[in-house]
Amino acid sequence: MPAKPRARASVPLPILLFAALATALSVISNQTTILGIDPQGSARLNGESFQQSPLITFASYQYAAFYTSTGIYAINHISLARRQLHGVSASNWDIITFTDYNQTTLDGHNTISLGISPGDGSIHISFDHHDVPLNYRHTSPGAANGSAWSTSVFSPVLHSLPGASDGPYTPLTYPRFEPNPSTGELLFEFRIGQSGNGSSYIYTYNPTLHSWTQTSEYLRGSNNNAYINSLDYLDNKIHATWTWRETPDVVTNHDLCYIYSSDGGKSWRNSAGADIGTFATPYTAGVTVFNIPQNSGILNQEGQTVDQEGRVHVLNRENHGTGEYRWWHYWRSAEGNWTRNAIIVDGLGQATATGFRGKLAAVKGELIAVIPEQVSGEIKVLISTAEGGFKVWKEVWRGDGFAVDPGVDKQRLRMGGNGKWVLSLFARQDGGYPQRKVVVVDLVLAD
Template identity: 35%
Template sequence: MLLEPPSVTVLGADPVHRRCVLNGAAFQQDAITSLNGWQYAVFYASLPPPAASEPLFIHLARRELPHGDWEVLVLDDYPQTVDDGHNTVQLGICPGDGTIHLSYDHHCDILRYRHSIPNLAARPSEFKWTPALFTLTLSYLPGLPPSHAPFSYVTYPRFIPTAQNLLLTLRDGKAGLGNDHLYLYSPSTQHFSYIGAHLTGLQSNPYIHGLTYHHASRRLHTTWVYRDFVCYPGWDDPQDTKHKQQAGPNGAENNHDICYAYSDDEGHTWKNGAGTTVADMMKKGETIANDAEGITAFAIPKGSGLMNQEAQAVDKDGGVHVLNRDTLDGTHMWKHYYRSPGGPWTQRALRPITPGSRRGRLAVTNNGALYIILPDSTSATMQILRATPADDYATYEQVWEGHGVTGEPLVDSARLEREDVLSLFACAAAGDGKRDVVVMDFRV
């Protein structure tokens, strides 16, 4: 059954004058989410004309579901000036106290973070939507000192709501030479605590597809690939910035292996797919290292077209889905890698792709239907495929194709699970060379 055309609402103008895309990147977890009947989205944009196109500022939008108008506030105290596609903005909401958290503008930079007053997302109709609801930019997480070492070299922050708490993960170090660190925000204290470096790269760094909390089982899942490090002149200079150039020698050609681990205690203890503990974060120095037992789901060598940070989702039964691509079948193919509840892993090809294509997205409904959103950067089109648990997700039906859509699509997973509405955050052509940041709502 094909999807009906989506309802499209515009959040604001995308900054097309920039070389790098900042709105819509696969590693933004999340740029759109919902809680308590309200939806939230975050993006960068210039101030309205006649203001100059630079700098950019964080725009945070909200609307009451299902059809409320978007309200947009601008955090104009922080100008974003770096033209680097890593420097996106992330949004997280703590279910326990309704605080909204933002982290932004990082590529091996000092932490930039702010949060709202309590209950803002718990009782949204009680608050006028203004910047005064948020702190200024902080270089630390409340409860931890600014001198905490990982805060000085941050890339890829992500927020993950659990039953009542909020997790934050971030990478320190540079491409091919870094670790992932995990923090827990408690609504009872309104502070963060440091859990530890749950993923440590040995002459490499892990690139996670995501951290997904499965509410029914209270299980936290993560999958990732490794990128091996290649030394270059000056790599060990503390002032080195060559690794920020978004080009070799530590590029995606050095990605290898799809790995998997899960936690039943919000990231404090990690197990492999067989249920063997591979890291107890309560023990000093324990971490998931490259050689941890049983973490490799698929052994994929370097130079096989494997992408970093593509997509991950967990279905209603606890099955784990990963979207990535490899060349092991002789053609560069998008693939659906799937771990049924309890195992084993399987993989199925979706279709040939053009090397360097934009990364896709996965989304799961409350009845287990899997939607695979595939962008094509060469033609500004986007396709949506659907698979179901009826045949263990073995059949892929194209249910929609649209044109003029760019970037890497993002999904409001919380709304999809509750309401069977697929809200996609994307960028869409607006004529005359302009582009809008939009939300596309599909009734599924």
């Protein structure tokens, strides 16, 4: 974390650098828009890596979920923002705020996750969790298609999922949604248990019945727990990577693991394609793809994406036996082979043991890493390609004045065309309250 607040930049400016890399993409313009004032307090509630989807695009609208301050210390409200997209431009944000629920826990785990069912256009949010009962709201079908935008289209706060059994719904942490464009379903994933002792569950939303069912307890801890980086769909196949933790202490993180499912999470296979059944444990054969000892610096809930060729990419950090923390890129080829490379770019600062976490995205056959510097307050956007085995990276943009684990709108990035794509970043500015804002940074990429 930065040692002290930094003055924020009003609008980050692109810095274009060049390297020996066969990439056609570059940042040709950028724009920053403000969502709201980041809440005051001792914890960072917006812009945590635990939010898999703080910013998503559905149809012609982009949505953002964030906490806003009430002006009273440690009492915050949930806000949802929506704006209409017009190619690479967008209209102003239309923001609604739920005043019937006070968020009062100053804990960075207690984030908001946002999901939209591609099958029926319903919006779902889950929020304010760290080993507590489920908090969840949803809309009726079609709300994400541009219907009236107000808090009245959402249900009251629910503590169970409509149509599903009685859980388990507590003690719950890290809720996240992932849409399946192939089937129209929406997955809801979360941990039940505690740090160092828990299991991960998946529930599935049926867009025809408009209800949930429990799919699997797919990661089962054994006096430990899994911390996943992400869930990502490609061609009806879902991919998951994670690290295990033995105790609540982050230094007991170890190993990089991977499984995939072709039936929506009901059953799983290891990296070699062998059937492992309905769940993985620390003893399941073939799920560990890199043996990384405890005290090696691998952090929980870093970046993951799957590119158009079916390659799985993970961003994390390790000291790799040297005591010097570096960013590392781990990737699985379409044939199932794993490779690990340090990310080396001129001017890229060292990673730290528990500093800001980065994200990955992919477009047009190119891999994008969004890396927050640990001290300077900069966000750097790097690009690499399969040519050369993702060993060479080029910095295409940097922005100053942030203190955040940036979020990425993967859906909007995939919607690009005509030689232009938009990388939308969910971010939190550095500085003190109330000057510090929650913002969205739009970077237009062109070939």
